[in-house]
Amino acid sequence: MNDSPVFIVMGQSNEGKSSIVSTLVGHDQIEVDHNAGTTRKHRIFPIKIDGKRIMDFIDTPGFEHPKKILKWLKKNENNYSSSKELITAFYDIHNNKKNLELDCQLIFPIKNYAEACILYVFDGSRPVDQQDIWAMEIVSMSGCGRIALINCRKDNYDHVEKWKNECNKYFNSVKDFNAHYANFKDRIRLLTTMGTLVDNLADTLELVTENLKKQRNRLYEEIVELIEEKLQKSIHFSVKGNTLGDKKLLKQKLVISYKKGIEKIENEFRKEVRKVYRHQIFDVEIPQKSIINEELFSEETWSVLGLTKSQLTLAAAAGGTGIGLGISALLAPITGGASLAVGGLLGAAAAVTAHFKSEEMFDIYDGKQQQVTITNKKIQFYYILVDRMILYYSYMVNRAHGKRVDTTVKVDNGEKQGFTSQWTEQEQDNFKTWLEIVMQGNRSEISLQEIFVPILKKIDGKEQ
Ligand SMILES: Nc1nc2c(ncn2[C@@H]2O[C@H](COP(=O)(O)OP(=O)(O)OP(=O)(O)O)[C@@H](O)[C@H]2O)c(=O)[nH]1
Ligand SMILES: [Mg+2]
CATH class of the missing domain: 3.40.50.300 (P-loop containing nucleotide triphosphate hydrolases)
Structure with a gap:
């Protein structure tokens, strides 16, 4: 026995x-x-x-x-x-x-x-x-x-x-x-x-604890690998169309399929995170008022997540690879009263959305002979995507506190409420440089593990 x-x-x-x-x-x-x-x-x-x-x-x-x-x-x-x-x-x-x-x-x-x-x-x-x-x-x-x-x-x-x-x-x-x-x-x-x-269980327990720690660290790495994979996929994702008919109609259709394609990538990320955390056997509750219930390409999402206008300006000025992402490409979306809770946000957003154009969320290129390509080189988009990924992860590892997130949201005028806007200038710049290199089709030496693992750890331990 x-x-x-x-x-x-x-x-x-x-x-x-x-x-x-x-x-x-x-x-x-x-x-x-x-x-x-x-x-x-x-x-x-x-x-x-x-x-x-x-x-x-x-x-x-x-x-x-x-x-x-x-x-x-x-x-x-x-x-x-x-x-x-x-x-x-x-x-x-x-x-x-x-x-x-x-x-x-x-x-x-x-x-x-x-x-x-x-x-x-x-x-x-x-x-x-x-x-x-x-x-x-x-x-x-x-x-x-x-x-x-x-x-x-x-x-x-x-x-x-x-x-x-x-x-x-x-x-x-x-x-x-x-x-x-x-x-x-x-x-x-x-x-x-x-x-x-x-x-005499002390030694065994120490072994189990050590093993759990190893397992947990491996989980962080797996999540960052997923973030990296999905970011790469989004960066290289594009939709193209060619028609001799109505170009405006073609653009509308392509916009829809571009958004669907990116949403699919986001959903893959979520499914795989659930798998990593073995939560597929349970229902995952996302707080009703969470911003991630909003569409990725919505004004609310772009108001609350990503970098602030001044952070984007700074990122544009800093270092970089010379790919030439100007301020307009970096695009700071409107700022205004914002919160992670959509409820508190709607009024504030309504006041500032007049300036908001959906085309500013991605790039539409007119090519020769009625050719249209949609892709995304706006770095703000990727900060927003990352904010949503981290937010989703936070609900997975910290679901007991979903309710707390729901009720303690503050409305800070003009302030972003995601994770990326809290990064240090160095982290924001490293991430931007990584994006630029990948956008050029190259491999970046910058380690996303170094940027993301400390963030994931902090979120995991938050409830203690
Ligand atoms: N919300 C919530 N649901 C739970 C929790 N623990 C278990 N459940 C749910 O309660 C139901 C029963 O859970 P099981 O783990 O199968 O319970 P069990 O005691 O093994 O049940 P039997 O094998 O039928 O005796 C499942 O639908 C679980 O998802 C919990 O902590 N919170
Ligand atoms: Mg049972």
């Missing part, structure tokens, strides 16, 4: 047990479903580092008949010398009984792994009921070390205090741990608490 520490994840049906296993183990294939009773059998998910199995999590079905189990355990507890023997007897007697199948599946790991610890998951957004008390009592009779994890599935924290009071009676410790929002530090904290239940 494998001798790595075992943690059995238990609880009532549909409380988030499988989601928590998935968060802790990072395993995509774990069945998570909004229907109760999804997990029908216990299943082992090992954590391996360099091929060595160092810790096992066991996902189990939810309790079906806690009252029956508890009644039997209480009635028979004096007939057995240890809690393990009692649990084993319950399993052996009831294993083949039809209506206790799921209960036996969840009892099995307690019987089978002598030193196992239990992580017991509750949905803290609902009130405690009698079924929970019975289940907690059973778990406390198991003889295993045990931690209660309060996983609020909804935004309701009214019952949490009551949950904590009840849990304190039956568990070694009680932790808030949200399956969907737990970030790196939450996981480390939970691992540390788990370490207090098992002797």
Whole structure:
């Protein structure tokens, strides 16, 4: 038998047990479903580092008949010398009984792994009921070390205090741990608490922590690789048309397909970010008022994201590669009262949009013989694109705080609200130089990793 520490994840049906296993183990294939009773059998998910199995999590079905189990355990507890023997007897007697199948599946790991610890998951957004008390009592009779994890599935924290009071009676410790929002530090904290239940786990936990750190750093790099790939793709994206008919109509059609093409690239980015963060199994909530719900080529977006006019002017004057991006090409969009929240923005934007022309968001070239090409050499566009990418990433890594972003937006007159306008002059200039080199079809020595990784890290740690 494998001798790595075992943690059995238990609880009532549909409380988030499988989601928590998935968060802790990072395993995509774990069945998570909004229907109760999804997990029908216990299943082992090992954590391996360099091929060595160092810790096992066991996902189990939810309790079906806690009252029956508890009644039997209480009635028979004096007939057995240890809690393990009692649990084993319950399993052996009831294993083949039809209506206790799921209960036996969840009892099995307690019987089978002598030193196992239990992580017991509750949905803290609902009130405690009698079924929970019975289940907690059973778990406390198991003889295993045990931690209660309060996983609020909804935004309701009214019952949490009551949950904590009840849990304190039956568990070694009680932790808030949200399956969907737990970030790196939450996981480390939970691992540390788990370490207090098992002797000699310190070295293993250090290994897991180190590995998690490596994994996290690799994730940042992957996100920057994605940003770079999608930027390159957008820079080289163009649509062309040739007609002897109505040139104005052709331009309109090309504008539509240019916008669609860029939107497609943006959507690919989002899909791949979700994949990197394995959030494809959950719904991703973007705050309703977030600016990224606005279209990329909209006045609101261009008012709030990207660089300010003076930053653009500075970027135009600074260094560069001599490609000749003048001020007009750099284009500072209108500034005015702006915020990340569209709600607070509309009035302000309306006052300043009179000067706004959609053609200023990309380049339309008239060629010979009715030929038209649309492409984009306006660097402001790429600062905006990047702002939207980082913003999307921030919702992925920090979704618990989506609501906070939604409600704490300030309206700062004339100020940009994205990330790029907060960069140092050097960072803005480096990024512009990178853009110019790539626009010329060359490879840039400038490392986007150096510019972006610190930003992604900062966002990831923001909620701490
Ligand atoms: N919003 C939100 N939903 C959650 C959270 N945890 C789980 N869910 C959702 O709740 C549902 C049930 O989650 P599961 O992880 O399958 O629950 P389970 O306890 O394993 O369920 P069974 O296997 O059926 O006993 C799924 O739709 C999850 O996406 C959470 O922290 N927040
Ligand atoms: Mg499950």
